[in-house]
Every structure is written in C-alpha cells, then in structure tokens.
Amino acid sequence: MQKLLGGQIGLEDFIFAHVRGETKEVEVTKTEDALGLTITDNGAGYAFIKRIKEGSTIDQLKTVCVGDHIEAINEQSIVGCRHYEVAKMLKEQPRGIPFTLRLVEPKKAFDMIGMRTKAPKSSEGKMVNGKETLRLRSKGAAIVQEVPNEFEEEATKKVDDLLESYMGIRDVELATTIVEAGKNKKNPDDFAEALDSVLGDFAFPDVFLFDVWGAIRDVKNGRI
Numbered sequence: 001m002q003k004l005l006g007g008q009i010g011l012e013d014f015i016f017a018h019v020r021g022e023t024k025e026v027e028v029t030k031t032e033d034a035l036g037l038t039i040t041d042n043g044a045g046y047a048f049i050k051r052i053k054e055g056s057t058i059d060q061l062k063t064v065c066v067g068d069h070i071e072a073i074n075e076q077s078i079v080g081c082r083h084y085e086v087a088k089m090l091k092e093q094p095r096g097i098p099f100t101l102r103l104v105e106p107k108k109a110f111d112m113i114g115m116r117t118k119a120p121k122s123s124e125g126k127m128v129n130g131k132e133t134l135r136l137r138s139k140g141a142a143i144v145q146e147v148p149n150e151f152e153e154e155a156t157k158k159v160d161d162l163l164e165s166y167m168g169i170r171d172v173e174l175a176t177t178i179v180e181a182g183k184n185k186k187n188p189d190d191f192a193e194a195l196d197s198v199l200g201d202f203a204f205p206d207v208f209l210f211d212v213w214g215a216i217r218d219v220k221n222g223r224i
Contacts (some may be wrong), residue, residue, distance in 0.1 A: 020119075023102065026063055028058070028098065028100070029062065029098045030057060032057065034097070035090055037162050038053075042072065043080065045079055047069070047070045047082070049065070049067065049068045050066065051068055051170075052064070052065075069105075071103065073106050074101075083171065090168070152176070155215065158219060159175040159215060161210055162208065177199065
C-alpha cells in the first residue's frame, strides 16, 4: 500500500505501483515565491510531484519530473510528512539561496498498458456502472463508495483548485472533507467553526476560508 501513487482510483482503472528507481539530488534556487509544482501523497508518508507548471523555476530543471518522490530537503528526510507539510517547507525556503532536493524517480515499466474500453461484468453478473469509487487506505480495509452528487463533485473540484492555488497541493479527500463541513452552513463564521473542529491542525488563512466559502456557495446557488 505504501507504494501506491494515489489514494483514490476508479473501479475500471489499473493500479500502478511506484517502484523505487534512481535517486537524484537537485540544487534549486527560488527566483519567485512559487516554485511551480503541485505535490500529492499516498497517505502513507510519501510525497510526490504531481504537476509542474510550464515556465516555472522547477520546469527549468529538466531532471525534475512528474512522479518523482521527494525524499529529503537539504538532507532533512521528509518521509512520513504529509504533502501539505512538504509544500509548507518548500514555500518557506528563502529566495536567492540554493537548497537541495533529494528525489527518487519511479521505475517506468507499464507505459504500454492502457485502460479498458469495455466494462467487465461483476462476479454477480451485473455490469459495473462506473458510479462507484474504490478507496484504498494505508490502514484498514478497502471500501467502495458511491460517487458524490453533482453539487458535491463540482464543489470538491473548486476547493481542490483552491488548495493547489494557496498551498501547492491537490487532495480530493481533503477537499471533500472541506465541502462536507461547509455545504449546510449558513454563514462564513459557522463554516470556519465547523472546519476548525475537523481540520484545526491545518490553520487555514482567513482569505482561503472566504474563497472556499464563496466557491461552495456559488456552486450551491448555480452561479458556477
């Protein structure tokens, strides 16, 4: 489970394992506040580069690739840290002063495998409807969940975009939790209180909370 790249896959998707490949060290010098990368993790202490913004500081370093596991920053191991903790460490690196990233590149052995084009029959003879998600966790059994309704799905996408914009991470599960906390609240104060009760350790800035509240209300009222 620790080698899975993602924590959420569709029932018709293949599971790809992140098999440890070559270790590389890269010296990075921030020329602007944002490095231009998005980080995710597998929920088991392994943070990965999910996206690299074109033209950004990281994009100029061609040895850094999507899928690389970030193992250490300035020789400090970050194995066991969540993606938002890693994003915070990178954001706190001062501009103009070089720092070192130790990355582990995954082995690429399944490039020729494609997705299924036809849904298989289940063991009970019923066709898979594509409306369910298999959720895998580092601890506990895998569970099958119904997909969110249209409002929840759209609101979660908006919140996930805001997480990337403010924190440099994408996390559908975290975004879903935020939407759950805010969808029935009537004002920003109630939303902030509800979010603090379930995600207080994140210490989200007020400007982020207001933008999230606005996004949830816009989706709920059909303005997006």
